[in-house]
Amino acid sequence: MREVAVLGIGQTKVEEQWDKSLRELAGDAALAALQDAGVGRVDAVYTGNMMSGSANFQQHLGSYIADWIGMRFAEGLRLEAACSSGSAAFRTGVLAVASGAVDTALTVAVEKMTDSPANEITAELATAADAEWEGDQGLSFVALNALVMRRYMHEYGWQHADFMPFTLNAHANGAHNPYARFQKAISEKAYLNAPVVCDPINVMDASPMGDGAAAVLLVPAEALRRLPGARVITVLASSGATDTIAVHNRRHGPFLQAAYLSAQQAYRQARLTPDDIDFFELHDAFTIMAALSLEASGFAERGQAPRLALDGEIRPTGRIPIATLGGLKARGHPVGATGMYQIVEVIRQLRGEAGGAQIDGARIGMTQNIGGSGSNILTHILGCS
Amino acid sequence: MREVAVLGIGQTKVEEQWDKSLRELAGDAALAALQDAGVGRVDAVYTGNMMSGSANFQQHLGSYIADWIGMRFAEGLRLEAACSSGSAAFRTGVLAVASGAVDTALTVAVEKMTDSPANEITAELATAADAEWEGDQGLSFVALNALVMRRYMHEYGWQHADFMPFTLNAHANGAHNPYARFQKAISEKAYLNAPVVCDPINVMDASPMGDGAAAVLLVPAEALRRLPGARVITVLASSGATDTIAVHNRRHGPFLQAAYLSAQQAYRQARLTPDDIDFFELHDAFTIMAALSLEASGFAERGQAPRLALDGEIRPTGRIPIATLGGLKARGHPVGATGMYQIVEVIRQLRGEAGGAQIDGARIGMTQNIGGSGSNILTHILGCS
Known part of the structure; x- marks a missing residue:
């Protein structure tokens, strides 16, 4: 099993974000993580979300979010485990990188709740x-x-x-x-x-509930350990x-x-x-x-x-x-x-x-x-x- | 990356299954796969489904299905990728077993559509x-x-x-x-x-749409190759x-x-x-x-x-x-x-x-x-x- 490391993180403020759509929220966090990592391309986007199908009339977030952030053609899946959907997406990224099947996994999780009564x-x-x-x-x-x-x-x-x-x-x-x-x-x-x-x-x-998104970019740890003096955060x-x-x-x-x-x-x-x-x-x-x-x-x-x-x-x-x-x-x-x-x-x-x-x-x-x-x-x- | 093999399969007939609930359908396929494999316990249950949140008022199928089939305490996640949700669940099982994190992954996918207008x-x-x-x-x-x-x-x-x-x-x-x-x-x-x-x-x-469920149990291929004369189906x-x-x-x-x-x-x-x-x-x-x-x-x-x-x-x-x-x-x-x-x-x-x-x-x-x-x-x- 390959050791998995963190290369970038991103998040939005949690609040009533009525001026942002579901994908804009997810995109803000995802692009912040890519910028933090200095990476422009990923192999996979694993999105965690619970209720977009009913609250935002939008499912299929794997493709939806990958497309929005310019990662069309990457693999894209959505994970749902109710309030643990965010960790589920992160874990899927860990499994994918650990297996060797994926070298750069962007894990992002989003929920937009305050548009609904x-x-x-x-x-x-x-x-x-x-x-x-x-x-x-x-x-x-x-x-x-x-x-x-x-x-x-x-x-x-x-x-x-x-x-x-x-x-x-x-x-x-x-x-x-x-x-x-x-x-x-x-x-x-x-x-x-x-x-x-x-x-x-x-x-x-x-x-309190709220609207928000957070993202973490995962890569194999060995790639980072080669960089001299690098501080490596691993899973x-x-x-x-x-x-x-x-x-x-x-x-x-x-x-x-x-x-x-x-x-x-x-x-x-x-x-x-x-x-x-x-x-x-x-x-x-x-x-x-x-x-x-x-x-x-x-x-x-x-x-x-x-x-x-x-x-x-x-x-x-x-x-x-x-x-x-x-x-x-x-x-x-x-x-x-x-x-x-x-x-x-x-x-x-x-x-x-x-x-x-x-x-x-x-x-x-x-x-x-x-x-x-x-x-x-x-x-x-x-x-x- | 570990080689991944198939140990069991199960499925229900696709039809209007008004006498079966969502979990009964999934359970019928999942238990058939376990019986086919001769396995009584699994490490993880990965469930694929698109629309149970709105069509059946039930999300969180990772836990829901694991519990129903007697696999409570196993890991349980739900994958959604619209009409490719079934493959998404299968792929997650492949990644989990390939990584070495999971030894027995039950992948099951279910949809119950005909209760809805x-x-x-x-x-x-x-x-x-x-x-x-x-x-x-x-x-x-x-x-x-x-x-x-x-x-x-x-x-x-x-x-x-x-x-x-x-x-x-x-x-x-x-x-x-x-x-x-x-x-x-x-x-x-x-x-x-x-x-x-x-x-x-x-x-x-x-x-045609319909109600149905199918399941595949995945294990490391090496475990099967040790059995003399075994015919091994691998991913x-x-x-x-x-x-x-x-x-x-x-x-x-x-x-x-x-x-x-x-x-x-x-x-x-x-x-x-x-x-x-x-x-x-x-x-x-x-x-x-x-x-x-x-x-x-x-x-x-x-x-x-x-x-x-x-x-x-x-x-x-x-x-x-x-x-x-x-x-x-x-x-x-x-x-x-x-x-x-x-x-x-x-x-x-x-x-x-x-x-x-x-x-x-x-x-x-x-x-x-x-x-x-x-x-x-x-x-x-x-x-x-």
């Missing part, structure tokens, strides 16, 4: 759950997460306010990220007084695992078995343990998911992630900094693009380009991207050598 | 074209193909009736395929008198290329540049020429596409494919048999599943399991799967050793 987006997000057994009961995604959070609080004795540090940390970090949707720290009062969306989840537990691990599509079929709802499995696989591939991870871009679509991701990935015991957060260990100076550039909560959650934003943010940290959000001595970063309510989870570890 | 399906198919420049003009897929066919007839001087052999051959071959939607030869009169859909395309030029080539998403942006509308590029790549990978290909499962969504695919892949000069067909060279005993088990025209075209059906049919031929449709001495077979109106084309070559 909120009720339509809620219905489209529900297609990531089990349509027949969850969607037909009227269960939205926030409702599914609320059930999991309520059960978690019941089992482990936490109060709603104990989840506050996840939100405060994300917003404090996002203040240093010019690509984040919200670039402002928030107060304890703002969290505690936020309106409830679906009890116990309030607005400040939930990440140390790439793994994915699924769980039941419906939450009610799980043995233990408040544990992310797919996160556990994909993290364990990633650690094995990279020959690392959680102690080796300098920072962790996890999938804090809701505060409960940040907690469950930390536990499943070995950073906290079951039921103890809020303790880690309350002790300040998730902050930039803590034991395992998370959401270092705002996470889903402050950077925003353009669903099919989020996984690629996480990868781009890890690379910014490894390059030392995270500005005021820079983690000192960041050499190994991990991402974890969740599709559905924990039903598809991809984990990546990147390192700098 | 025809006008909705027509609109959903149009999301494979350029929504802003073609879809918004009211151009349906058959309209785009009609424009290409009219131009082709104008440039090369063919009449509509000259395309008849493509249809007659497909239906004659489909009569031997128990999984085909139409299992009956048709007459010249039926072709000539068929109602026009969009001039010059009539009903008999166009393939000799896998390639994809894109073209402009909109037909009007092409230099020469009636030539499939993406088919040419992906076929050339495939021949290079396999170290073969068109003369070495024993039979060719091409993408005869419309008769014009069968002609263009033959020309772009090197089996006929530009503008001369109807000659090849009129001379009988596309029949089972001809120089390059096509649509040997009915093709899209008679087997049916469940869009996102079609590419996987093509692969399964090549394997049936290579195994000598094609019954009355068996091609004598079939040792090397090629598939070509077209997404959009020629904007994304994947070519695969499989061989038996």
Whole structure:
């Protein structure tokens, strides 16, 4: 298996981008990555996206995006894994370059959500759950997460306010990220007084949707190692695992078995343990998911992630900094693009380009991207050598 | 790059399967492939599908299908490349096994179209074209193909009736395929008198939609070669290329540049020429596409494919048999599943399991799967050793 390295990154700001079409957004991120890499031609374009077929009446993004950015004739495929579509596109690029079939793989992920009415987006997000057994009961995604959070609080004795540090940390970090949707720290009062969306989840537990795109160009590492003095960022691990599509079929709802499995696989591939991870871009679509991701990935015991957060260990100076550039909560959650934003943010940290959000001595970063309510989870570890 | 082999295949009949849900269809094909292979566990499930998000209100098929077939915890991703989604899933499996990251990859493709009203399906198919420049003009897929066919007839001087052999051959071959939607030869009169859909395309030029699923299990070839006396079917080539998403942006509308590029790549990978290909499962969504695919892949000069067909060279005993088990025209075209059906049919031929449709001495077979109106084309070559 060939070692895979990063040659370029690009991203747009996450916001309501009504003046940009789907392809313009994707193109902005993709062309930025090519410019960053100094590359004018690629073998393949792998695009991650969840809902363009219904929200933008456009599918077939493999060809659509390749054409728009002037890469017609390259291979072009689209990956969809609900909110983990971005990581799915990245992983496909990793597999293609690792196999030797492709030498330059542009992975790009895009989502354009704010042109659609909120009720339509809620219905489209529900297609990531089990349509027949969850969607037909009227269960939205926030409702599914609320059930999991309520059960978690019941089992482990936490109060709603104990989840506050996840939100405060994300917003404090996002203040240093010019690509984040919200670039402002928030107060304890703002969290505690936020309106409830679906009890116990309030607005400040939930990440905002948005329009955005991010891109990463992948090449064989050997090509870069030949350049004298080059700092090479490589993919140390790439793994994915699924769980039941419906939450009610799980043995233990408040544990992310797919996160556990994909993290364990990633650690094995990279020959690392959680102690080796300098920072962790996890999938804090809701505060409960940040907690469950930390536990499943070995950073906290079951039921103890809020303790880690309350002790300040998730902050930039803590034991395992998370959401270092705002996470889903402050950077925003353009669903099919989020996984690629996480990868781009890890690379910014490894390059030392995270500005005021820079983690000192960041050499190994991990991402974890969740599709559905924990039903598809991809984990990546990147390192700098 | 590891050599990739086929261990099992499965498929459902293409028809109006109102008694089966999306996952039941996919599951029937996937479990048949696992049973055929004698395998009870896989590392990854790669699912190809185009329109389940809008037609079935269900996305996230990676997890959805893995869960349904009892493979929860395996990796699960969904590939979409419009009508070439089936090949996209197959190619992803090839890349994953070739890279060494995955040892057993179940590739499955499914489409369930007939629950939806025809006008909705027509609109959903149009999301494979350029929504802003073609879809918004009211151009349906058959309209785009009609424009290409009219131009082709104008440039090369063919009449509509000259395309008849493509249809007659497909239906004659489909009569031997128990999984085909139409299992009956048709007459010249039926072709000539068929109602026009969009001039010059009539009903008999166009393939029928349908519900269906097909699956192929991939493993490293070395694992099979260790078994004494085993006949091993391997993937000799896998390639994809894109073209402009909109037909009007092409230099020469009636030539499939993406088919040419992906076929050339495939021949290079396999170290073969068109003369070495024993039979060719091409993408005869419309008769014009069968002609263009033959020309772009090197089996006929530009503008001369109807000659090849009129001379009988596309029949089972001809120089390059096509649509040997009915093709899209008679087997049916469940869009996102079609590419996987093509692969399964090549394997049936290579195994000598094609019954009355068996091609004598079939040792090397090629598939070509077209997404959009020629904007994304994947070519695969499989061989038996």
